[in-house]
Amino acid sequence: MSADKNKGACCNDHHHCSAGNSAAGHEHRSDSHHSHEMKLLPVMGAEEAVAVADLSRAAVYRIVGMDCSSCAKSLEKHMKSLAAVQNVVVNFSTGKMQIVQEGLSDEAIVSEVSKAGYAASPLARGKSSKAEAKDSMGTRLAAISGVLLALGFLGSFTSLPELLLTVCYALSMIIGGYRPARSAFYAIKSGSLDMNVLMTVAAIGAALIGEWLEGATVVWLFAIGNWLQTNSIEKTRDSIRTLMDLAPAEAWVKKGESMVRLPVEDVGVGDIIVVKPGEKVPLDGEILFGTSSINQAPITGESIPVDKQPGDTVFAGSVNESGSLEVKVTRLVEDTAIAKIIHLVEEAQEKKAPTQAFVDKFAAWYTPIVLVLALLVIVFPPLFGWGTWGEWFYKGLELLVVACPCALVISTPVAIVSAIGNAARNGVLIKGGAFLEKAGAINAIAFDKTGTLTQGKPQVSQMLAAPGKEDEVLAIARTIEEHSRHPIAQAILTYAGERKIAPLAGEDFGVIVGKGAEAKIGGESYYAGKPALFEEMGISLAAWSEQIASLQNEGNTIVMVGTSQSILGLIAVSDTIRDISVGAISKLKAAGIQESIMLTGDNAGTAAKVASQAGVSRYFAELLPEDKVAAIQKLQQEGKTVAMVGDGINDAPALATADLGIAMGGAGTDAAMETADVVLMADNLEKLPHTVNISRKALQIIQQNIWFSIVIKLLALVLIFPGWLTLWLAVLSDTGAALIVILNSMRLLRMKS
Template sequence: MTAPLRQPSIRQTRFKIDGMNCASCAAKIETAVRRLDGVADVSVSVTGASMTVSHGDALPEDKVLQQVARLGYGIARAEAKIHGRASVAKAHDHADHDHEGHDHGGEPVGERTIGSAHLLGDAESRQAWWRSRRAALTLACAAALLAAYGIGHLFPAAERWVFLAALLVGLVPIARRALMAALAGTPFSIEILMTIAAGGAVMIGATEEAAAVVVLFLIGEMLEGVAAGRASIQGLADLVPKTALVERAGGTIEVPAEDLAVGDVIVVRPGDRIPADGKIVEGASAIDEAPVTGESTPKRKGVTDGVFAGTISTDGVLKVRVTAAASDNTIARVVRLVEEAQEAKAPTERFIDRFSRYYTPAVLVVGTLVTLLPPLVAGGDWNEWIYKGLAILLIGCPCALVISTPAALAAGLATGARHGLLMKGGAVLEGFRRITAVAFDKTGTLTAGKPVVTDIVAYGRDERTVLALAAALEQGSSHPLAVAILDKAKAAKAPVPPALAAKAIPGKGVEGSFGGVAVFLGSGQAAGERAAMTEAQRLAIDSLNGQGKTVSALVADGVVAGLIAMRDEPRPDAAAGIAALKAEGIRAVMLTGDNRRTAEAIAASLGIEARAELLPQDKLRIVGELQRGGLRVAKVGDGINDAPAFAAADIRIAMGGGTDVALETADAAILHGRVMDVARMVRLSRAVMANIGQNIAVALGLKAVFLVTTIAGITGLWPAILADTGATVLVTANAMRLLRWRG
């Protein structure tokens, strides 16, 4: 019998790319690499300066490096970090390659895990724009143009030749990129339009204008690169300090933060940024998390509390045990996830990409018709109509159009991440604006996930004494209700005396003695078996239970001494978060397996519809019912207890913090546990899509205006390229406004 053929496994490899400045660059690289044998898929992020290649077991890696370098971009394959240092395979310089668009610095650029596409970008890998080779080329071309004006003024006979020389400084690299792009599968590129227009201008004697147009084109490209850098999330990585003070041999030594290992104990002084995720083992301080979470009020943290990299200890010395390596701390994970998200294209972005494939050839056809038809049909002047046709080629450069969508999406994703709102790609970001219903888990989502003491009712003693006696019995217990009582006693500074002969009574409670007085803490029913309860006490227990609270009764010396009520309370912003969704016209519903009384009590306090006592299949059924009713449903939870409903939702949102976020199955994550952030994601999505609409209108509107004025003879080559460069600047600046979004 013939053995079945083994299906080839698909792996992913990440690369860092230097020199990209717009979506057209990404499209050229994607097309070129996709043509290589063994490559299954390619995704490129301009703002992340990265590329992910999906391939079989054998990746033609050298061909990938050469193919991208041949287009004029720097490329580096990231290797796994060894002892904190990244080893990087880089495309080397070739004598026959033009690398004007990038820099071949030797610094490591990242970390790659074959098969899972995890990559930690180095914030230093994106070079300052004024140091890039593209900036150097732009300055050289501008200087050559100024020199040509000076020489032409002094020597009028040489004017045409000096302007031609100035033109060639910038045009030769552009023409080379156009040729390489054509050979790699992109014959209709922006560079080809520029090359034809500049060459044609020289042929009709407009050499000076051609040289100026090339300078303006290069300036526009450089501005796009600056914008791509601003939309990058890499600035977040700069929040982590480069060095850390580590305890070693009774003292402290300074080491690179990237060399910290899990288990190291670091010292953080007042005013210092914390260099790693960890848990406080000594000291207490107010932690300023605003740089990372946007929270304006510092949080007081002490021993056993978690802290994460990039936050600031404001007023105390801390010793922190490291819990995550540099490549896996909270900020690194955010950077990695957003970079990957920026490679995932939204439907609008895919439409613009498809449109641009036909748009550029159409521009060439229109330019050719404008050049040929008037002279051939109506006897027009050839030079005049050739000039107008060349101007139309420049007007038609799709720079502004193709950057209109990805610039806004990248800025939106980066802004969201800086506010703790992670979304896995432009499709998810775009999808939030269409959400019309949100289904929440209760425990750990709308509530904090752990009970707290809400009420203390004392009989014959004061509340502080009741709390102290209950806490004494619960010492050493890890039961959630016991922890709630101990936390309340600590917060109230209630004295907790040691209990004698304390022991648990299975199914009933815990008992012990203090000063010869027998004390018991347990359920109301168990307490009623040990002491006579008044009608008022029974009514008090029923009332508290009716509010969804768990009640423990304290019996001292055979008499009910007090009641302690506990409940998993809603998050502080839960009610405001639900109200914000309703204000956006979005229906909110709570799905929980908890008992109906507790669920309805919580729901009433939040103003949300409740469905209680549900099994996982019930939650799936309700999500389906909402969808069949025409609603687009987002599900908020951990994706574990109710995986079927989570998977069925249109958008899946994980609620959590730091490294505990359930991101594997989620489309988006709320890092800082704020219910309000669901509404903020919707508002951010709507702001981004409105921005994209504005960008497309500006890009196409300016082109339409200058198309008419050019054919009418009002404008020429200079205004034509300014129309494209100006539109690109306007579109980019408009997209960058999203970086200041506050929601």
């Protein structure tokens, strides 16, 4: 959906369901747009709002090595302890750190991050890339530690001296545990209590009581578990960054009669680029010359290539399948649709879902409680003679390991990152974890009719007037509608143009909100609009009632033309249902959506026919702009969780009122990307069922992850006291559970639409 189309639809929508686009309706939408933004404010406190403002000038770094959110918190606290750092935010989901500081070089920041146990590399502001920072040192240390552990273990079956075996185990612990121990030191220094602290204490404790094999096994399993978790999580993070690779790095730029190959960063707005058959479009632009079939699935998710001609928009990353094109660049490389998709998705992945926020709070209490319990287990039982100090010290160490809530705290964010990444690759922008959860919970979807369920390009199907007066009535109608960009007005203008009927000299053009429009022609006022408009002026419709009823029953929208004394003629306009809409609604029912609702300003007869053709279960007809909001509220009062689907501009009040606002045609409009909770990049409903399915699957996987993590922890706690749990088994249960949770979440990446 082009920006012009939206703009036009926004100006003079006076005939039917999009009636809210009059001047008054436009003002209403502006207010509602603010109310839509206000929905997001309660989750941001005053301090957080200040932090966001401070981060507007932040440098961005990629961080490698974080495998749960406690890592991010520890790194954040460590960086905040530096005098030069004014503000810092580390996000586990995206693996990024934003920092505002004075006086520190990139090298100094990378060094400080390294002290905390992670690898870092600077990123250009606002751009995305794959992981430049590599953690090869951690991999080598884990490998050497494993070799030494294996030598010691195999040597225990020979006659090698015990001292030599202990040395092997000790070296394995020192080499494999060096980085976790260093991270633990800086975590304690900054007041954090993360898994590095707990594992380091457990390993040292094992050494103190002479359990060298167990201590070395704990360190090695922890290192291997971290390596596997980190690499798995990086795959989920890179799932969206790979979108950037879709757009070519260079473009053929036309310079006079010749062409020059230039990096896309050096191409400016207004430059002419040439896209040959089979090549990818390097930048967003408008076709000047040539026609072709364009596969824009990477941007919009549309399964069928779209035919393009001069005047049409093309997007960076789409594939030119046939003819050669000359394209005028309309956006710089950092402003293309695909760049905005990646930026918005990464922002969305950073926003915590309600479930994630709850789990993080739970984990924040769980770890210190279990830590205190571990200290009590070490001290009190032997004091009362219920066993030896060594025995209870060992059980306390096991409790320390069990105190790491890694699997629990990553149960939600990895699933959310995977689901949002999958949706983005299928042409759907989900603006955050909260909206993903909401999309999975909706049980009713309301659709705007025009341009959503229908093509949005109505055509004149019939015209009735006194014999010989057709051209005169059509000229009057064209004059009144000349200043409107509404689809119905455009249909009348097209019809008049095809018949070469010129407009008359008009003045005092006006809009009658939700009912029609007027203009003064030759000193007399003429009107075009709904039959109800003329009834309100006291004009009898008896002579036209039979034709009106017949045409409305056939699904036509009626535009009457006349003066304040009489009706001169009637124009019937109809819109066609999109085949994709019918299929999408059918799939939504199969996905478990209980009710689909159509909202329209059309009369009840037209609404009933369109609703029947589209397959919706319910409709609201003859709606004024504010009535759409009332219809959404009525559905909510019935106990339904309601999503509203519109074009992102015309339906802003209803989108803001609904539990979930879904905008269509986001690839062509910045406003749609910014205002809605979920954006369908294509100008159709093709990917809406996938959005619902992946949201529900994500909720299901999050619940599986949480329950699995809790059950494993409880099982480990129960097995400690009978002495059935060993220290290395406790580590294995922790890292193994975390890895299983990650792999379970990654199933969302492979979910097909």
